[in-house]
Amino acid sequence: MAPFALNFHTQLLLRSLTSKPNLRALYQPSTKTLTFCFIQTKQLTSIQCSSLNSQLQTKGTPSASFRDRRGSLKPKDISSSYEVCERVEKKKKKKKTKKNKDSPEAKLKNALDMCSKRGDVMGALSLYDSARLEGVRLGQHHYTVLLYLCSSAAVGVVRPAKSGSGARTLNALVSSNEGLSESMDTNDRHFELDGNAELNSDMNPTQKDGILLVSEDVKRYALQRGYEVYENMCVDKVSMNEAALTAVARMAMSMGDGDMAFEMVRQMKDLGISPKLRSYGPALSTFCDNGELDKAFAVEKHMLEHGVYPEEPELEALLRVSIGAGNSDKVYYVLHKLRSSVRKVSPTTASLIVDWFKSKQASRIGKRKWDKRLIMEAIENNGGGWYGQGWLGKGKWEVVHTTIGKDGVCKCCGVHLTTIDLDPIETENFSKSVASLALMREKGSNFLKFQKWLDYYGPFEAVVDAANVGLFGQGRFMPHKIKAVANEIHQRLPSKKFPLIILHNKRIKGDKMDEPINRALIDKWNNANALYATPSGSNDDWYWLYAAIKFKCLLITNDEMRDHLFQLLGNDFFPKWKERHQVRFSFSDTGSPVFHMPPPCSVVIQESEEGHWHVPIETELNYESERRWLCITRAKLDMVRKDCSTTSKDSKPLQKAECARSATRNASAKE
Incomplete structure (x- = not known):
């Protein structure tokens, strides 16, 4: 060619x-x-x-x-x-x-992650020194882990990675190392500890309840080295992230420097970083501990402006500093924040509330005269349970622990607590958000078919989470339990229509379900158009939740609805909906189902038209009827109480037996 x-x-x-x-x-x-x-x-x-x-x-x-x-x-x-x-x-x-x-940088990363996993701040600093001497270039992850460990030791407490987490607290003494640690192979360690760099044995940390408590010497050393690490990170022009700046804020907190801690949060905006709730903890904790009321609320304002909402630990700190300053307006503001976002308060927050109402300042504030008509209009406009227009009345407060009867009446003061309405528009939007999430996560057109099925065979007055019922108690799936629950609720419903039974199709198949008695049960439910079998690969939680929301009906399940799926629904509307619609169940000795209906009132801080308060306390309990409440009223000479009790362990804040004045309350309670 x-x-x-x-x-x-x-x-x-x-x-x-x-x-x-x-x-x-x-x-x-x-x-x-x-x-x-x-x-x-x-x-x-x-x-x-x-x-x-x-x-x-x-x-x-x-x-x-x-x-x-x-x-x-x-x-x-x-x-x-x-x-x-x-x-x-x-x-x-x-x-x-x-x-x-096999690179030095990767080996350093693995070794630092192992130190984070163990809470080994001294080992991490030794690795850091060795890496600097050997000329290893440190990146963002290296610096972030080092800053986390140094800041934890600087405040006195190090929580090793994956050691479990208790209740979240505002004070960053016990803080999350989220995102900093990964699982690694301990044999893949290149940098060895420099024995000369170790401090003497009296500086070794002591372990308590899964966390490491360090000595004062280690605190000072970690703080000094932490700032050195931060300065080198700046010199090396390594980009900052939220975790690194939060760690520096925690070091500032250890010195009581709230201004510097707050400055770290402000820097995030300039760097295009979105602050998290934990980012504000050091500044807020420091200002509250120092009694700097205005600065503490400036932090809260900054949070709200950046779409970060305080939770109970933050609100508890704001309540404490407000009480310390004797600022009644701020106390009132925080109580309503707790009402709207927390609803039920922890025992420690309840104790703070008791302290406030027992104070002289609390007895001096309030209006002697008010327009009751305007107060009632405000309560109605708010959906019930609060008016939000300031303290009413004057005089000493009485604080007692009590329970709420099945009729929704306080057993101490006789006030009928409110069932706060759910906004219809909110309910509709919530239904759409659940459907949207389900459609994204379910395979193919499975959920669309279910929606069409509901449109054709609905509405229903109750939905049964059949897997939860069938597995109750023994852990083995027992179809007869579903039968008992379905039949009992069927008799109680006004329409006498069968409830909707949601069950995964794998529960309908198999040798057990082929037994004549179980097959007859399935056929009966199918003939009544009351059974929906969710397809393979589906999560039946989406199905029973959506159906209950769509029809605004009862949901029979003991599911706590706390896993990742339900976290997607947020903490605003979902808890309120769940409280009004979930029916828990158990079985008597004879095998008959026992239903625990939704509470007779909204379990949320309530403010009455008389200016009195009822505060539910968050505790471990089996059923809502066992819940303890704070009943807070203005003391009057012609007022007496009935059915008050302070024998519960929840009554510890009331150490002077405020509830000892038992008797009955007369008609003057109308005021």
Whole structure:
């Protein structure tokens, strides 16, 4: 074959060469090499190939070569060549990955992560010193882990990674190391501890309840080294992240410097970083501990402006500093914040509330006269349970522990607590959000079919989480329990219609369900159009939850609804909906179902038209009827109480037996 003209511009070269019917090009991206193969019976001579190669090289084009194949190249051979190239590429990538894992930076990362997992601040600092001496370049992850450990030790407490977490507290003494630690192989450690860098044995941490308590010497050392690490991170121009800046804020907190801790949060905005709730903890904790009321509420304002909402630990701190300052307006504000976002308060918050109402300042504030009509209008406009227009009445407060009867009446003061209405628009939006989440997570058109099925066979007055019922108690699936619950609730419903039974299809199949008695049960429910079998690969939680929301009906389940799925629904509307619609169940000794209906009133802080307060306390309990409440009223000479009790363990804040004045309350309670 005679040589043909070549255009050495890269794109034209490809078009010119590959336009020849008997020429094939193989391109290797890693080496940027073009290999051209002639496919023909008539073979090129070695001299001809050499001539073409020399022309390419002299023109300075991308690497290309012609090879004399000495025979025709069949399509099968071309496919084989591509497979070989792919295998070579994979091997190169694998070698590169292995090389990265063996790099000093990767080994340092693994070693620091192991220190974080153990809570070993001294070991981490020793690794850091060794890495600096060896010239290892530290990245964002390295610095973040070091800052986390130093800040934890600086405040006196280190929680090893994955050691479990108790209730979240505002004070960052016990703080999350979320996102900093990963699982690693302890054998893959390159940097060894420098024995000379270890401090003496009296500085070793002591372990208590899964956390490490460090000595004052270690606190000071960790603080000093922590600021050194931060300065080097700035000098090295390593980009900051939220975790690193929060760690620096915690170091500032350990020195009682709230201004610096708050400045770290402000820097986040300038760097395009979104602050988290934990970012504000150091500044807020420091200002509250120092009694700096205005600065503490400036932090809260900054939080709200950036879409971060305080939870009970933050609100508890704000309540404490407000009480300490004797600022009644701030106390009132925080109580309503607790009402709207927390609803039920912890025993420690309840104790603070008791302290406030027992104080002289609390007895002095309040209006002697008010327009009751305006107060009632405000309560109605708010959906019931609160008016939000300031303290009413004057005089000493009485605080007692009590319970609420099945009729929703306080057993201490006789006030009927309110069932706060759920906003219809909120309910509709909530239903749509659940459907949207379910459609994203369910396979194919499974959930769409379920929605159409509900439109055709609904509405229902109750929905049964059948798997939860069938597995009650023994852990073995027992269909007769579903039958008992369905039959009992069926008799109680006004329409006498069967409840909707949601059950995964794997529960409907199998030898057990093929037994005549169980098969008859399935057939009965199917004939009543009361059974929906969720398909394979589906999460039946989405189905029973959506149906109960759609029909605004009762939901029979003992599911606490706390896992990741329900966390997606948020903490605003969902707890209120759950409180009004969930029916818990148990079984009597005879096997009959016992239903625990929704509470007779909303379990939330309530403010009455008389200016009195009822505060539910969050404790471990089996059923709502056992819940303890604070009943807070203005004391009056002609007022007496009945059915008050302070014998519960929840009554510890009331140490002077405020509830000892038992008796009955007369008609003057109308005021």
